[in-house]
Amino acid sequence: MALAYTLGLRALSLVGVLFVVLLLVVVTLGATGFSDRMLTAIVSEEMRGTRQALAETIKDPERLEETLRERRAELEEFYGLDRPWYTRLPAMVGRVLTLDLGAARNLRSFDGSSRVTDIVLERVPYSIMLVTTSLVITAVIGLWLGAKLATRVGTRSDRLTSYLAAASNALPAWWAGILLILVLSFQLRIFPSGGLYSSPPPEGGLLRFMDLMWHAALPILTLVLVSVGAWTYVVRTMLLNTAQEFHVTAARARGLPEGQVMRRHILRVAAPPIATNIILALTGSIGGAILTETVFNWPGMGRLYFDAITTADEAVIVALTFLFTLMYITARFVLEVLYVVLDPRVRYTAQ
Amino acid sequence: MRPGEALRVVLRSGSGRLGMGLLAVLVLVSVLVPFFYPLDFGLRFWNNPIAWADNPKAAPPAWTNLLGDTAPRHRVFDAEQPTGTIDAGSARIRQFAFTFSHQTVEPPTFLSVSIGAVTFHERPPILSMTLTRPDGRSATLLQEAVRGLRPDETSPVTRFADEPRRVYLTGDAAALGAAADFLLREFDLRTSGTELQGRLEEVLFSMPTGEGVDSLAPLNGEYTATIRVITYDPRDSVQSVRFVAAGGVYGLMGTDTQGRDLATGLLFGFPVALLIGVLTSVAATILGTFFGILSGFSGGRTDTIIQRVSDVMTNIPLLPILIFLIFVLGQKLWLVMTILVIFGWPGLTIILRSMVLQVRSGQLVEATQALGASRWRIMFRHVFFQMAPFIVAQMIFFTPAAILAEAGLSFLGLGDPSLPTWGQILEQGFRTGAIFIGYWWWILPPGILIVITAMTFVLLALAMEPVLNPRLRERAA
């Protein structure tokens, strides 16, 4: 009961965040005249279709133009272009929520559609694949290495890790990606420099999959490389902090085997604060993914961002901004659930 | 802990010393750069192609020649006074002779001639340029008259005052024709200007070894470029003359595909990066500290509001919002910094609030309040000082985040064009495909500088740790 309450509160707060972001986006678009432009584009596109359809039936050019003018005025009224932007806020929020943002100016989906929804949604799986794969690899390495280092504080490898972790704070993912391309792709030619498949893509399911993995290797390596240091450090520090807590001494006093002390009294107790740190690190990894996709020409949402900026495609940018926020908030909620499950104290004291 | 003591603790660690050293270099360069750069450097120079026309394009740094490469040096000759003057009746011939030694296999990457402000009264002056080779042969690559008086003009007239008359010989049809003539005259090789397109320097700086223009041997030795300006009135004048035999390498850091001197851009990046980092983190820290202490101390509605706002703000993924806002509102550096500040303070506020709550539940606050101290005195004389080291550490820690955020944004092509940054240089390199062609000098240095700058602050933050956590300092009983 209390658990559901706590989680409900978190969910509510995160929905609030989403709403604030939506409002920020829509108000900015409205106040700067961007929404006018986007709606005008939608109207124009509909008019193109209408003109074609009407041209079949109305042969008199003057009457055709007249009808089209009327139709256009109707549409403009429908979309609220005849009214000030703030009266359209709710409608605009709805549009962003459903990604109903009309057609992209230049960008097309893989099969040629220019609908923003099509373009954006088909990229989502590629982004998720990249981020989750690298996250899992990072987590495994970070937990293993961090636990190992926690048992040998002050040794050279421990100090080295601290420095590397600090260094990874200063190493942007995109720059690391560029370095990897320069060395592993341009110089040594071990990995492809970008893209999803070789061209032409190999036939056969397994070969195709292998080819995909081969292309994903560098971006994943990049993402792992830039975050694994920080993970290791966080895990190590949290374990050390926990190890200093008195109940650990008390567990040792009871003569419990060292392995059990580590597992049950250190690792398990440190899990919630580690989860917290990971929640906090999530913002950074989203940013890292956007830029890494750009560097490796990986056809996910991040690369799409880059292309949309290059071609000044505002509708796509709005859709992506919203989608990224949505994904982030979802991921965050999943972690919050994990945190609450891990820590009985939170479960019972609602705060 | 007193500031002096804190500094000593920081300097005791290796990372602290390294960080301080790097910081000193950063600050020194950043302070010096504004003395030597105009403030509108970005618009007037960096993003103005004309300013870089006479530089070689995509040339690696000059010092790569030491590694065994044999690219010609970049040569620029400027003169305001002629090296010789010949009077021939009413005409006066100003000669500007520039001699240079050519010792590499590769010819210059291009040749250009520029003439600045020419003033004349009656007849328009005539400009010419002749290249004399070590074998004594010479070719006149340029011969043209300055445009005469138009009906609406009155004498004297000054031409090329705003912008010099620049002839890019490498792509100049007349020069190519002249080169073809030269080959026919001297070596009996029959070609045409169009055939020589893009090969002007190659044929001028070599000896034919067989039939045709495809078998050439480099001709090393002294070359002289002579630029002549013939005027017809004693009052006529020419302000300056420039000849460029462009090299294959350039300067300390090489050039990009527009011929921009990367060293210049990278140097300018120092104060900009420091400005972004320091200003943003200072502002965010001040806001965060103020709201954090206020929130923790005042409680009630103020606290709730600040808490809610911070919670929402820290839950918003920064980069997508930053991209969106900069895209919509315009690529302005101050805007980037403002957004970073707006999204940067809540993190600190949340941490400080919980620290304040801890301090507040301690008896210092109670005791001071009982003395009759005002809330502000308690908050900023007592509570603030307790947290000052932590706040400073947070500020240092936030600095690279701001620098990296701006770099990432620039890398996506949303940099402020009026202020070149390292991120923008990298972005232009990336967009031009520099990594796939191997223009490493364009890609590596800006990235390394970003990393080093960020690293400086990370190292300092690392060295601050013992200041914050006395347990690390002294492992006594």
Add this chain to the structure above:
Amino acid sequence: MTELQAARAATAQERGVPMLELRDVAMHFRARGRGFRSTTVRALDGVTLTLDRGETVAIVGESGCGKTTLGRVSLRLLRPTAGQVVFDGEDVTRTPERRLKPFRRRAQGIFQDPFTSLDPYMTIGQIVEEPLVIHGAGAAAARRERVRWALDEVRLRPAEDFVDRFPHLLSGGQRQRVGIARALTLTPDYMLADEPVSMIDASSRAEILALLGELQERHRIGYLYITHDIATARHFAPTAAVMYLGRIVEQGPTRQLISDPLHPYTKGLLNAVPEPDPANRLAERIVLPGEAPSPANVPGGCRFHPRCPAFMAGLCDVVPPPIVRIDPLRSVECHLYGDDDHQRVREAEPPPDDTENTAQDGETV
């Protein structure tokens, strides 16, 4: 203290008005409970108390009984939910902070923790000088002189050795004396002493208490001595009040309170106090069952009834007990003494208890 203030204080006393008067003071906090419900924490629930210059009253009670809250209210660090705080006949209950300065000058506090109640970033000199700075008392030189005087008063001698040192270099007892000096610089009339010796080693406690006693004699300070240790109260305060869950359950001369406790809670409390007497060894003490409930969950009727050995069903759990005045100096709040003729029920000694931990064992969360 200005002459005007002194005159006013004097006249107030002549009028027969006590220096500090807490009239039926209540302090309720709202706390977030489980879910959307919020609970009311009744830290103080109707406390009346007076204190005169040169007098010491001890407030004795266990943690969570509201004694610290009472101290804070008496210094107007908290504004009570109900009731009045009257100082020298002037009601300061609702006085806004900015007009409270004259009161703050005359009412000071010494706090429990000598380690966290001093600003670690200030020198001893700065700490002791701070009240003078806040109240704009005197020029710099005069303030320095005053600081030296205060340090000398608390026997941190020679004062010069201490002014430039930081608190972390001092022992607990020395720090506590710095705290006393800080409170003393403005020569207050009233001083709250909130557990001033509980964090100090046993061998030095008497020294601090003796010092406080001396200062009282010299400067006619009235102390409200808050403590969990009824034994120190006997030695330091002639009068004591025992608190339980936000109310004073018994009040009177400390010695009488100890030799002849009336309230079952006071008896239980006294039974639990260890004495250095080998005869006690292995004899189990008669103790009150369970632990005091949280002030967020105060039982109805008499708030002590769930733990009371003399519990009378149908009365104690329903009717709040009256405050019974036994003699001009003593009062107790208990149904046992509520008879018309104020018959004192001395026979109601509780039986040895062996079910101390069952039923309502402290459900505090």
Add this chain to the structure above:
Amino acid sequence: MNGRATSGEPLLSVRGLRLSYAAERGDVRAVDGVSFDLQAGQTLAIVGESGSGKTSLALALLRLLPRNVALLQGQAILNGVDCLTLSDGDFRDRIRWRQISMVFQGAAESLNPIYKVGHQVREVLTARGGHSRAAADGRAKELLDMVRLPPETFNRYPHELSGGMKQRVAVASALALNPPLILLDEPTSALDVGVQAQIMNLFKRFKANLGVASIFISHDIALASDLADTIGVMYAGRIVEIGSTEDVLRAPSHPYTQKLLAAIPRLRSDAPLEFIPGAPPDLSDPPSGCRFHPRCAFVMERCRSESPPDLPSQSGSAVAACWLLDEGAS
């Protein structure tokens, strides 16, 4: 040096125990040559003020020392085995919790916050006692009942319990493996006087019913006298006086003990309170001779230079390290 004349081998015999910590300003000699005997079923109280080394003594016996230990020497023979020379593994398997268990000062911190308390008590039984899960559950419930906690406590988390209840859980856990000796390190100092008395009652009961011996470490000599058969008074890393509770309380020999007793405010006596001027010494640079001499009212020339040996007091069983006793005898 044992206050009581008892027959038979002592349960625990500590000889010349020394323990120092490395610190920046030099080694801190927390325990500096402590010897005592403890008979089975008896309680020894170690009484001293903060920094006297009493907790270090307990931690040394259970070998729970921080990293910065610079020196640990002496003997601690428990049932014929020297605990200090056993290998870490042997000590853990044979001594810890089986022979010596401990109730810590901060009971709240000694419990793992994320496991139910029943599971924490059970853990010792399954990991160390060889119990099956079901048998351990049963025994854990039995233990909780022994410390008078209601059965539902088994499924509670530590943060749901009050301080007194947490301390009871800690006591239950200490009793789990039926050790002959329990170290009680200020087990009630964080509790209110009423709850303190409840816990003390519990100890008294176990002492009488289970025959378990204990070392009761406390700053409160009055509290110690409630349980202890023997009292050892510690000052600056040394035991300055040790003897039966009766002797030490009725006729203290060492000036420090005398002052300490005189400083306790009595509930039913008006004797003026005394105090000891000055502060305890810095153990990284202790005073020469008798460590108490800078604060002692009876200081003699000899006290400044020569460290006093343990001398028998006039009152029978007690011994005290004070030159005054030498004067009196000669």
